[in-house]
Amino acid sequence: MLNESELAELCRERKLSDFAIATIxxxxxxxxxxxxxxxxxxxxxxxxxxxxGCVIKAEAARTELAAIYHWDHDKTTYEFYDQPPAIKKIHLRDNGKTTSHLYTPDFFVLADDFIGWVECKAEDWLKNQLDRPSPHYVRDSEGRWRCPSAERYAQSVGLGFAVRSSAESDPITIQNIADLSDYYREDCPIPSKAELARVREFMGSGGWCWLRDLLANEQGLSADTIFKMIADEELHVVMQSFPLMKEPHRVRVYATRALMDSSELWLPAMLAKPDTEIHQVQPVPGEALLWDGGACEVVNVGDTEIFLRMSGGALQNLPLTDFERMVRGGVIVGTRTMVNPRAVAAAEVMRLASAEDIKSAMHRYYCIHPQLCPPNETHTCCKRAVRKWKAMARKGCIEYGNEFVGLIPTVRKRGNRNRKLSGPTLAVMHRFIEDEVMTASAPSLFVCWALVCNACNKDGLTAPSYKTFLAEIKLLKSPEEVKKAREGEKAGYDLELPFISLDRETPKHGTRPFEIGHIDHTVLDLQFVTEGTSTPMGKACLTVMIDAFTRKILAWVITFDPPSKRSCMLVIRDCVRRHGRIPTTIVVDQGAEFKGTYFEQLLAYMGAHKRMRPASHPRFGSIIERFFGLQNTAFIHALCGNNKALQSPRRMSKTHDPRELAVWNLRAFREAFEGFLTEYYHAVEHPALGISPAKAMEIGLLQSGARAHTLTAYDRNFLIATMPTTDKGTSKVQRDGSFKANRVDYFADSLVEYVDQNLPVRYDPFDLSRAFVMGRSGWIEARSLHTHELAGRTEKEVEVISQEINAINARTGIREKERALALGAYLQTVRGREAALRLEMQQARDREMRAVDEGVGLLGTAPAYTGDTLAIEQQSVQSLATAESTFSHIAQETYEDF
Structure with missing residues (x-):
């Protein structure tokens, strides 16, 4: 980016006004x-x-993202900003007046030769705009796209406005720039002169070689060294030719730029193959010919001579006899390929012929040519049929140049192709198809047909049959359209055809390992129990990161929490722990956990790009969705306690209830799932690759480079960056220097000076023995009461124990509610006992007062309890016993959970 002095110098060179500078x-x-x-x-x-130094957002890969890749690696582009403040589009009307409206361009760019706004559009979309009555985008005489209404505002400011078409961004070039982006970094090691000399020696005197051969060299040159030389232009490749990482066998590497620029002149002659096509020579004025490899044009054809204009403009006359001799000898050839119209017609007939048609034509051919019939076959027919088929063969020779083609049956052309139903009947059917069939109420098709029949009877029309009505629906509407109209967009998604592009564009799964990774969650179809007490824990959630190019599972996390920002951050931590890096582009869905601030900050910290696939379109994540289905069918459903029986709860017997059969705890399942990935999924040939994911990763890293300078250190700073915070985000420090994070108390002596302050907090779901708070001098580490419990255990053991503690703590709210209900019932009984005691006390005082009045001493006989007093006491004693039983039962459950 430009500093203030560089920006001022650029504005001074461009002679911008004060208003333009203020706009910038x-x-x-x-x-x-x-x-x-x-x-x-x-x-x-x-x-x-x-x-x-920030995140730039793009809405489309072919237009905006391609432009971002170009500007981010272009030395003449200084800065570019997405979604700048809105500007005006000023439109000129036919009456000379102007109208305007606000509009937000895609980018604002500062470059050597351009300062202003840029709008990125697809080439096909721009071409369609030309058919509008008053198009906003037009093409000038030089073929460039322009937006006159936006240019008027830009000119009034003193800046520029440009329209960037998708045709300006070659997808292969953009892909190669993205693949080489790690080698454009300043921290990438620079190859030595000795390594460059070994590369030139490998190329030999020719000055070029195939990239595949260079990567497989025996001179000790690594792929990182070779790609760094290409990025620094020590070696040269045609960037728009083929993907460097995916198709190295088709990429030529040149020693010098001059050799690469002149390759179009000398390389075709070196690699030329003999031309086996037949070219037609037509000696007519204006016809282009090739004379001994040089281009020429027929100017005039006389009775005895022919005049040709050579490529340099000189005229050359030749006798017609010499011209014909050179044509026969191949010295002069035509540039127009000979087209036989009869052969084209024959090819069309053969294309439409079915297997039965070909079989019938063979029978007819052998009948009219019995001498060609194989000895093991017999083909006979009447003489009349033979005469008919011979006439068809002669006609085939005339129309198609082949008698066999004339014998192919044309039964498909028979019959009346006109509609049998009248126009009014068709109109009634079409009206009810739109008003009844294609509605959200979705009445049955039989009911819709009944309405059609009723309407036809009222109008005196012939009602169609039910079969005809169904055929008309299929003729007018596709099954996808019908299902979407009757059941909604999501219901019709299964019937949509997958988006398949045969254009020359960026591969959707990348060209190398760690380029594109998918992250998604799934609830495991398995019931879990705790390791010590076998208490039911329900189902766990699996978060997976998969490499799109190799289909290898890069990282995975199992928690008892629902999908959240914690799962996303922890799977990234697991990927760095295993591989020291994460994919360059992370593909996620529209889940709220992927839109959180912490997740986006972590990706920006790692230098990774986030790509969000459309909502309710699982095919955009087909790779990871297919893995979820595979791990269910091949692994989860083979374990005891799987949830297949719960899919039909009314048919499930108590003896087959998965909640009663559950035996898997988190530790045992982690070990089994890791073995499933290592021994089966990564080791078996993948149907889309032809090799196993582990082998694809090994080959891919050898071809695309290890890129050691991009590795991320698995240190304290990275761990803190991947730790989630609490729902509140802060925690209050108590007087003893403790704070609470995710229902766990943590202590640190240095926190005494922060008493009664709310500090930002981070905790580790995989290690509950520690948490961090942000002090004045940085992050402060605090320890919990679980420190001694987790001491001396392996990392996986700590992770499993922490997950179980988290799951137990998550039930705190449920247990507190149960305790509150029991305590409330008990205290209510105690209140009743207190009332009975107060009544007894009051009655004793009353007796004492009566005794004094009557002259009776305290040692006299007390009157018996009344009936009401006895009932109250008995009810209190009974309620007290019930409450004590309930409270004792809940206390026992709480003790077992602990």
Missing amino acids: RRVRESPPSRIVRSGTHNIVTHYASRKM
Whole structure:
């Protein structure tokens, strides 16, 4: 980015006005003015730009993301900002007046040769705009797209406005730039001169070689060294030719730029193959010919001579006899491929012919040519049929140049192709299909047909049959449209055809390992118990990160909590612990846990880009969804306590209740699931790859480079960055220097000076023995009461024990409510006992007062209790016994949970 002096110098060179400079400063200081959102066919990408030092958001991969990749690695582009403040589009009307409206461009760019706003659009969309009565986007005489209404405002400010079409961004070039982005970094090691000399020696005198051969060299050159030389332009490749990482066998590496630029001149001749096509030579004026490899044009054809204009403009005349001789000898060839119209017609007939048609044509052919019939076959027919088929064969020779094609049956063309029903009847059917069939009320098709029949009878029309009505629905509407109209968008998603692109664009699964990774959650179809007491714990949630290119599971986390920001941050931590890195692009769905601040901050800290797939479109995450299905069918459903029986609870017997059969605890399942991945999923050939995921990862890292300079250290700072916070985000320090995080108390002597202060807190769900709070000098580590319990245990043991403690603590609210109910019932009984005691005391005082009045001493005989007093005391004693029993039962359950 530019500093203040560099920005001032750039504005001075461009001779910008004060208003233009103020506009630039306002754009630089303003946040994005609009929130980008994903639709049904676009994916929002959060791009962590190294040049800008922030996250830049793009709504479309082919247009905006391609432009971001170009600007982020272009040396002439200084700054670019997404979703700048809105500007005006000024439209000129036919009456000479102007109208305007606010509009938010995609980017604001500061570059050497351009300062202003940029709008990114797809080329096909721009072409469709030309058909509108008053298009906003037009094409100038040089073929560039422009937006006159936005340019008027930009010119009034003194800046520029440009329209960037998707045709300006070659997808292969963008992919190669993305693959080499790690080697453009300043911390990437620079190859030595000796290594460069070994590369040039490997290329030999030719000055070029295939990238695959260079990567498989025996000179000790690593893939990182070779790709760094390409990034620094010590070696040269045609960036728009083929993907460097995915197709190295098709990429040529040149020693010098001059050799690469001139390769179009000398390389085709070196690799040329003999031309076996037949080209037609037509000696007519304007016809292009090739004379001994050089281009020429026919100017005039006379009776004895022909005049040709050579490529340099000179005229050359040749006798027609010499011209014909050179044509026959192949010295002069035509540039137009010969097309035989009869052969084209024959090919069309053969394309439409079925297997039965070909079999019937063979029978007819052998009948008219019995001498060609194989000895083991017999083909006979009447003489009349033979005469008919011979006539068809002669006609085939005339129309198609082949008598066999003339013998192919054309039964499919027979019959009346016109509609049998009248126009009014069809109109009635179409009206009821739109008004009844294609509605959310979704009446049965039989009911819709009944309404059609009733309407036809009233109008005196012939009612269609039920079969005809169903056929008409299929003719007018696709099954996908019918289901979406009757059941909703989500219901019709299964019938949509998968989006398949055959264009030359970026591969959807990347070109190398650790380029694209998918993160998603699933609830395991298995009942769990605690390890010590076998108390039921319910189902756990599995969070997985999978590499799109190799299909290898990079990281996974199992918790008893629902999907949250904690799961996302912990799976990233597990990936760094296992591999020392995370994928460059993380693909997630529209879940709230993926939109949190902590998750986005962590990805920006790691320099990773976030790509959000459209909501309710699971095919965009088909890789990870397929793995979830595989682990269910191949592993989870083979374990004791799986939930298959609960899928049909009314048919389930008590003896087959998974909650009663559960035996798996978290520790045992972790070990078994790790073995399932290592010994089966990673080791067996994947149907989409042809090799196992582990082998694909090994080969991919060898071809694309280890990229050791991009590894992330698994240290204290990284662990704190991947620790989640509490729902509140802060915790209050108590007088003894303790604080509470996620229902666990933590202590630190240095926290005494922060008493009664709310400090930002981070806790580790995988290790409840520690937590961190933010003090004045940084993060302060505190210890919990579980420190001695977790001491001396392995990392996996600590993780499993911490997960069980978390799950038990999560039930605190339920247990507290149960305790409160029991305590309230008990105290209510005590209140009744207190009332009885107060009544007894009052009665004793009354007796004493009566005794004094009557002259009776305290040692006299007391009157008996009344009936009401006895009932109250008996009810109090009974309620007290019931409350004591309930309280004792709840206390026993609480003790067992602990």
